[in-house]
Amino acid sequence: MGMIGSILSFVFGDGRNVLRETAEVFRENAEAGAERGVHIQTAAMESFSNEFRQTQRGRFDRVMDGINRLPRPMMALGCLGLFVSAMANPVWFAERMVGISLVPQPLWWLLGVVVSFYFGARHQAKGQEFHRSIAQTMQNIPVVVENIKEIRGLEAEYQDKNAAIEDWRRKQG
Template identity: 60%
Template sequence: MGLIAAIVEAVFGGGRNVIRETAEVFRENAESGAARGADARAQAMQQFGAEFAGQRRSRFDAIMDGINRLPRPMMALGCIGLFIAAMVAPVWFAERMQGIALVPEPLWWLLGVIVSFYFGARYQAKGQAFQRDIARSLSRAPQVVESIEDLRGLRTPDSRVGAQDETGADANPALRDWGRDRGAQR
């Protein structure tokens, strides 16, 4: 028995686990790796949230944002207006379309590039603003989790299903009756 105890003491003694320590040389400890990953993500989110915290938009930014919102509705309403004009005043509409037919093709290509860049830049700006909003929301996640834990701590022992009172009996009368009926059936 002394030999086995000496081997176990050599492998597991002194608060160490030689087998685990040796295995961790070849394979990462999954639990420690997950903890390090969670810490890295939390720090990145805090840094990202701090970068955009407290930014206020100026009146100029709000006005320019409003102006930037005009082209899409104006183009949509303009197309609908052309359909209405074609039905209401076909001669007037035909005169205008003859004028558009005289526009050279390179000018149409230029218009296409301008519209594409406008909508592409707008899409990118709105996407970045959306990412900032998500980062701001995610930076609040630890506070929400803490609040939920605080609220769960306010629960009384009697509010849990299967809770027992001081005598050891079920505090829930329905569970007490159910248990009595199950005991009678056996």
């Protein structure tokens, strides 16, 4: 028994498992890997959430947001107004279009650049707001998963005790 005990203590002794430790050199421990993955994902989500956290905004920021929302509707309504004015008073409309035709080409390019930058910046701000909402939604996933598990548990319990369903199942087969 001394020799068997020596062999076993060599392989499994001192509170260590030499076989497991040797195997982990060649193959990752799945449980430890999953735990590391959870920690990495949690850290990434917290970092993402902190990056896009909404702060309290002052009156000035709210007013500027309101002003920033005006150009697109004003341009759309202005274009529709031009169509209406062309039908209602063609001479007045023709006079305005002749005036626009006198605007030099470089000024049209400048207008195009200004409008492009405005809408590009607006697109970027909306994209960041979208990412912020995704981060907030992702934080709710564990709660949703637990709620689904509870609902499925209740569903299984309800189906087991429903006499009408049991009667229908017996009739079906």
